[in-house]
Amino acid sequence: MDHYEPPADGGPGAHDAAEYDLCDHCGQAVLGVELLGALVPDSSAVHAFDPRLDGRRVVTACSPEHLGALVEDYRDRPFVHEEQWAAKVCRTLADYDEPVPLSLVAELSGISEHQAQRGVDWHNARAREWRARYGDPDAQG
Numbered sequence: 721m722d723h724y725e726p727p728a729d730g731g732p733g734a735h736d737a738a739e740y741d742l743c744d745h746c747g748q749a750v751l752g753v754e755l756l757g758a759l760v761p762d763s764s765a766v767h768a769f770d771p772r773l774d775g776r777r778v779v780t781a782c783s784p785e786h787l788g789a790l791v792e793d794y795r796d797r798p799f800v801h802e803e804q805w806a807a808k809v810c811r812t813l814a815d816y817d818e819p820v821p822l823s824l825v826a827e828l829s830g831i832s833e834h835q836a837q838r839g840v841d842w843h844n845a846r847a848r849e850w851r852a853r854y855g856d857p858d859a860q861g
């Protein structure tokens with residue numbers, strides 16, 4: 721596969737930098753229209769506003785080989801449901817400044833209250849692990 725370098729002289733065939741995207745495997749800049757993409761399962765991913773696209777991430781690659789490698793990587797990754805529920809809860813809470821009852825959070829997130837609670841527990845457990853390892857930035861003295 722030829723490596724496509726953006727023309728430096730800005731002459732005919734030059735493309736705007738915005739038309740390029742990076743291969744998620746090797747980091748090479750590839751012209752958007754030549755980029756290959758695949759949807760892979762990823763429990764840490766939620767779509768900005770469309771819950772139907774939650775739990776999936778679009779990976780992009782410069783070649784079928786690199787796309788295959790990326791899909792393999794994600795296939796080996798465990799899909800953690802608690803992580804997905806936590807991400808949905810976080811997305812819902814991002815719209816609120818004040819405390820929201822868990823039952824409402826669950827309803828707005830499109831999950832059950834039990835799932836929301838498990839997501840919150842998972843999130844808090846991760847936060848505790850983080851503080852145990854790196855310290856609490858809010859702690860006095």
Ligand SMILES: [Zn+2]
Pocket residue numbers: 743744745746747748781782783786
């Ligand atoms: Zn690549």
